Amino acid sequence: APHKKHPRQRKIAVLTSGGDSAGMNAAVRAVVREGIARGCQAYIIREGWEGLVRGNAVDPTPAASRRASTAPSPAIRPTWNSQLTGLPDLNLDAVEEPHAVNYWDPNDIAPLSDAPLSFGYGGLLRDGAGEGDADELAAALAGHIPAVPEEEEEGGRTLKGRYIVRVGWDDVRGWLGEGGTLIGSSRCPSFRTREGRLRAARNLITFGIDCLAVCGGDGSLTGADMLRAEWPSLIAELHGNNHIDDEQLEAYRYLNIVGLVGSIDNDMSMTDLTIGAVTALHRICEAVDSISSTASSHSRAFVIEVMGRHCGWLALMAGVATGADYIFIPERPPAGDDWESEMCDVLKQHRLVGKRKSIVIVAEGAIDKNLQPIKGDYVKQVLVDRLGLDTRVTTLGHTQRGGSPAAYDRILPTLQGVKAVEALLEATPETPSYMIGIAENRITKVPLLEAVAQTQAVADAIAAKDFPKAMGYRDSEFKDMLAAFHISSSLSSADIVPEDQRLRVGIIHVGAPAGGMNAATRQAVRYCHSRGHVPLGIYNGFDGLLEDNVSELSWLRVDNWTTRGGSELGTNRTLPSIDMGQIAAALQRHSIDALLLVGGFEAFNSVLMLEKARKDYPSLHIPMIHLPATLSNNVPLTDFSLGSDTSLNALVQACDAIKQSASASRNRVFIVETQGGMSGYIAVLGALAVGAVLVYTPEEGISLSRLQEDVEFLKERYGLDEKGKSEGRLVIKSEKSSSVYSTDLITKVLKEEGKDIFDSRSAALGHTLQGGTPSPQDRTRAARLALLSMQFLEKHATPNAQAYHPRKKQMPARTETAAMIAIRGSKIVYATMDEVMRHTDMKLRRGTDVWWSGVKHLVEVMGGRAGVIAQM
Numbered sequence: 036a037p038h039k040k041h042p043r044q045r046k047i048a049v050l051t052s053g054g055d056s057a058g059m060n061a062a063v064r065a066v067v068r069e070g071i072a073r074g075c076q077a078y079i080i081r082e083g084w085e086g087l088v089r090g091n092a093v094d095p096t097p098a099a100s101r102r103a104s105t106a107p108s109p110a111i112r113p114t115w116n117s118q119l120t121g122l123p124d125l126n127l128d129a130v131e132e133p134h135a136v137n138y139w140d141p142n143d144i145a146p147l148s149d150a151p152l153s154f155g156y157g158g159l160l161r162d163g164a165g166e167g168d169a170d171e172l173a174a175a176l177a178g179h180i181p182a183v184p185e186e187e188e189e190g191g192r193t194l195k196g197r198y199i200v201r202v203g204w205d206d207v208r209g210w211l212g213e214g215g216t217l218i219g220s221s222r223c224p225s226f227r228t229r230e231g232r233l234r235a236a237r238n239l240i241t242f243g244i245d246c247l248a249v250c251g252g253d254g255s256l257t258g259a260d261m262l263r264a265e266w267p268s269l270i271a272e273l274h275g276n277n278h279i280d281d282e283q284l285e286a287y288r289y290l291n292i293v294g295l296v297g298s299i300d301n302d303m304s305m306t307d308l309t310i311g312a313v314t315a316l317h318r319i320c321e322a323v324d325s326i327s328s329t330a331s332s333h334s335r336a337f338v339i340e341v342m343g344r345h346c347g348w349l350a351l352m353a354g355v356a357t358g359a360d361y362i363f364i365p366e367r368p369p370a371g372d373d374w375e376s377e378m379c380d381v382l383k384q385h386r387l388v389g390k391r392k393s394i395v396i397v398a399e400g401a402i403d404k405n406l407q408p409i410k411g412d413y414v415k416q417v418l419v420d421r422l423g424l425d426t427r428v429t430t431l432g433h434t435q436r437g438g439s440p441a442a443y444d445r446i447l448p449t450l451q452g453v454k455a456v457e458a459l460l461e462a463t464p465e466t467p468s469y470m471i472g473i474a475e476n477r478i479t480k481v482p483l484l485e486a487v488a489q490t491q492a493v494a495d496a497i498a499a500k501d502f503p504k505a506m507g508y509r510d511s512e513f514k515d516m517l518a519a520f521h522i523s524s525s526l527s528s529a530d531i532v533p534e535d536q537r538l539r540v541g542i543i544h545v546g547a548p549a550g551g552m553n554a555a556t557r558q559a560v561r562y563c564h565s566r567g568h569v570p571l572g573i574y575n576g577f578d579g580l581l582e583d584n585v586s587e588l589s590w591l592r593v594d595n596w597t598t599r600g601g602s603e604l605g606t607n608r609t610l611p612s613i614d615m616g617q618i619a620a621a622l623q624r625h626s627i628d629a630l631l632l633v634g635g636f637e638a639f640n641s642v643l644m645l646e647k648a649r650k651d652y653p654s655l656h657i658p659m660i661h662l663p664a665t666l667s668n669n670v671p672l673t674d675f676s677l678g679s680d681t682s683l684n685a686l687v688q689a690c691d692a693i694k695q696s697a698s699a700s701r702n703r704v705f706i707v708e709t710q711g712g713m714s715g716y717i718a719v720l721g722a723l724a725v726g727a728v729l730v731y732t733p734e735e736g737i738s739l740s741r742l743q744e745d746v747e748f749l750k751e752r753y754g755l756d757e758k759g760k761s762e763g764r765l766v767i768k769s770e771k772s773s774s775v776y777s778t779d780l781i782t783k784v785l786k787e788e789g790k791d792i793f794d795s796r797s798a799a800l801g802h803t804l805q806g807g808t809p810s811p812q813d814r815t816r817a818a819r820l821a822l823l824s825m826q827f828l829e830k831h832a833t834p835n836a837q838a839y840h841p842r843k844k845q846m847p848a849r850t851e852t853a854a855m856i857a858i859r860g861s862k863i864v865y866a867t868m869d870e871v872m873r874h875t876d877m878k879l880r881r882g883t884d885v886w887w888s889g890v891k892h893l894v895e896v897m898g899g900r901a902g903v904i905a906q907m
C-alpha cells in the first residue's frame with residue numbers, strides 16, 4: 036500500500052459507559068497500547084459520556100511536559116512503523132511516542148470536579164436511576180453548564196476535574212486483572228440531549244481527538260452512533276457560534292467512532308459474546324456451586340435470580356453449567372398457561388428419582404407468555420405451597436459484575452481493542468461506524484447501527500409476544516444450549532424411540548484428564564435416557580474395556596458431574612492397539628452399537644486406529660465420534676478442546692499471584708513454565724491474558740540470538756522504569772519450547788545479565804494447570820458438543836449392530852461414521868479421519884494450522900517488546 040501521509044498525528048480517545056463489566060480495563064489498555072503502537076496519541080475520557088460533555092476545567096496543553104524526566108533516551112524510542120504494524124505510517128511528521136511514559140498522574144483520579152455528576156440531577160444518577168425527560172434536562176443544561184473556561188490556569192500538579200487525559204504506555208500497566216472500569220463510568224442524561232452532544236463535540240475538537248472508542252452496552256453505543264450521525268450539523272453549529280475556527284472545521288470534518296460491547300448480560304445482537312459476560316457467568320457458577328452443596332445437605336430448593344433484562348444468556352448458561360433443574364428466560368417463556376404446574380412436575384420427578392436438591396434459575400427479565408414477570412419470590416412460594424419444599428431465594432445482584440476478569444475477559448477485549456484501533460484508523464467518510472464483535476471464534480466488525488437496531492428488535496419481539504422471532508435472533512449456540520438444557524433436565528418420556536431403535540452407547544475417556552470431560556459424559560448419558568438408549572460407562576479407558584469394566588450409567592449417577600474436574604470414569608493413555616482383537620471382541624460382548632470417545636490426541640489416535648481396523652473386525656463397524664478434550668488444545672482441526680479454558684483460568688490465577696510477588700520485590704522477572712505438549716496454545720493465550728512481556732513456544736523454539744535480544748529488551752525496559760517503581764514482569768515458557776534452553780538455564784541467564792537492574796526466579800505450574808473445578812465455558816461447551824455428538828451417533832447407528840444373525844449381511848460402515856466433532860470458525864463440523872489427518876502433524880502431535888498463530892506477535896506488541904526490538 037502506498038504510504039499516505041496524514042496531516043497530523045491521530046489522537047484516539049477511549050471511554051467506558053453504562054454499567055461496568057469485567058474486561059473493560061483490558062479493552063482500554065488494548066486501545067491505548069495499540070493506538071500508541073500505531074503512532075497515535077492516546078487519551079482516556081473519565082466517567083463515560085459525562086466526562087466528554089464536561090471536558091476539562093483547563094486548557095488541554097500537553098501534560099506530557101510534566102513528566103519529561105521519564106522520557107526515554109532517543110536510542111530506544113520505538114518507531115512504530117509499517118514494518119511492525121502492517122499499516123501505513125500515519126504520523127511521519129509527528130513526534131514518536133516513547134513507550135514507557137506516564138502522563139496520567141494517578142493522584143488525579145480522586146479529586147474530580149466538586150460539582151455533582153449529571154448536572155442538576157446529582158450523583159444519584161450514577162447508579163443508573165431514571166434519567167428524567169429530555170425537555171427538563173435541556174432546560175437544566177441551559178442554566179447549568181458553564182462555558183469551557185479555556186484560559187484558566189493549570190494550578191499545580193493536581194488538576195481538579197480533568198476528564199480528558201492523555202495517557203502513556205505505562206499508565207495502563209497492570210490493568211488486565213482489574214475488575215470494573217478504572218477510568219470510571221456513569222449514566223449521562225445530558226448526552227441524550229443535543230446540547231450535551233454539542234459540548235461533547237466541542238471538547239473533542241478542543242483536544243484534537245478525531246477517533247473515539249466507546250466501550251459500553253447498547254445504550255452507550257446508541258449514543259455513539261447518534262454523535263457520529265449528528266457530527267456534521269454539530270460542527271456546523273460550533274463554527275457558526277465561533278467556537279471553532281475555519282481550520283478546525285476543515286480538520287475535524289469527520290469523526291471516527293467504534294463501539295466495543297461491554298455488558299454483563301450478553302444482550303447485544305450480532306456478537307456472540309460481550310465483554311464481561313463470561314466473568315459474570317463465572318461468578319454465578321461459583322455461587323450456584325456453593326449453594327448446591329448446602330441445598331443438598333438440607334434437601335432444600337433454591338431459587339437463584341441472575342441478571343439479564345432482555346437476554347437469558349446468563350441464566351441459560353448457568354443452568355447448563357451447574358446442572359440446574361429449571362430455568363426461566365425472557366426469550367423463551369414457558370409454553371403453557373400453567374407454568375407453575377409444569378415446573379413442579381419436573382422438580383417432583385427429579386425428587387422421585389432421588390435428587391436431594393432443586394435449583395431454579397430465574398433471569399431478571401423472565402416473563403410468562405403473557406409478559407407477566409416471573410419473580411423469584413413467587414417461584415419460591417409455588418415450590419413451598421405445592422411441593423412442600425424448604426425453599427430459599429438468593430439474588431446474586433452486583434456480585435455478578437465484580438471481581439477479577441476471567442481469562443476470556445482479558446483475551447477478548449485485548450483482541451477487540453486492537454481491532455477497534457484498526458477500524459478507527461481505516462475508517463473513511465464513507466464507512467459506517469463499526470461495532471467490534473465476535474462470531475464463534477473470529478473477531479468481527481459489524482455496522483454499529485445495525486447491531487443496535489437488531490438488539491432493539493429482540494426486545495420488541497418479546498414485547499410483541501413473538502417469541503420465535505426473539506429466539507430467531509439468537510445464535511446457534513444459544514439454541515443448542517437450550518436444547519441441551521431441556522434434554523439434560525428432563526425426565527419425560529416424550530422423546531423415547533420405539534424399542535427396536537434403541538441403542539447401547541459406549542462412553543470412554545482416553546488420555547489425560549481435562550475439565551469438561553465429566554460434563555460431556557453427563558450430557559451424553561442424559562441424552563441416552565431421554566431417547567431410551569442405554570448409556571454404558573467404560574471405566575479406565577481401553578484397559579478397562581479389556582477387563583469388562585463396563586456398566587450402565589443411571590440418570591442420577593451423573594447428576595453432579597457438570598462441576599467435577601478430572602475424569603469420573605477414569606482415563607489413561609492406553610490405545611486400542613494394545614490388543615485390537617480383544618478390543619473388538621469386548622465391544623461385541625457388551626453389544627455396543629455406537630462409541631463416544633472423550634479425550635485429547637490419544638482419543639483421536641484411537642478413532643484413527645479403530646477405523647483402520649474395521650477391515651479386520653466386523654464389530655468395529657459402528658459409528659464412533661471423538662469429542663476433543665485436552666488442556667493443551669493440540670487436537671488438530673478444532674479451534675478449542677474441552678479443558679483448555681479451565682487451564683487458561685488456572686494459569687491466570689497462578690500468574691496473578693506470581694506477578695504480585697514479583698512486583699513486591701520491585702524488579703523481579705518470573706519465568707513461568709506451562710504444560711501443553713508441543714502446542715504453545717496455553718502459553719501464548721495465557722501470556723496475552725496475564726500481560727507477560729515474553730513468551731516461548733515449541734512452535735518457534737528458542738535460539739541464542741533470540742535470548743540475547745530478550746535480555747536486551749528486559750534491560751532497556753527496566754531501565755525505563757522510574758526509580759523504585761519498577762514492577763515484576765512475567766515470561767511464559769512452554770515446557771517443551773527448547774530441550775537446550777531449559778527454564779532453569781534461562782532463569783540463570785537472566786539473573787546473570789540483569790545484574791543490579793533486575794533479578795529472576797522461576798515457577799513451574801505443572802499439573803495445577805488441569806484446574807480444579809472446570810470453567811463454565813468448558814462445562815457449557817461440553818454439553819453442547821456432547822449433545823451434537825450423540826445426535827451424530829444416533830443418526831449413523833444400527834440397533835443390535837453386534838447381534839449375530841446367520842443371514843445378516845455385514846453392512847460395512849462408511850468412513851464418515853468415524854469422525855471428530857470440531858469447532859471450526861463459525862461452524863461445528865464432523866470431520867472424517869482423512870480430513871483430520873490432512874491437518875495433522877503426527878510426529879509433533881498437533882495441528883498444522885492454528886487460529887492463534889498471530890497472537891504471539893500481539894503478546895510482544897502489548898508487552899512493548901515488538902517496538903524495542905524493531906529498533907535494534
Ligand code: ATP
Binds near residue numbers: 224227255
Ligand atoms: P448497560 O448494559 O449497563 O445497560 P448501557 O450502555 O446500555 O449499559 P445505558 O444506561 O442505557 O447503559 O446508557 C449509558 C449512557 O449512554 C446513557 O447514560 C447516555 O448518556 C447514553 N445514551 C443511552 N442512550 C442514548 C441515546 N438514545 N442517545 C444518546 N445517548 C444515549
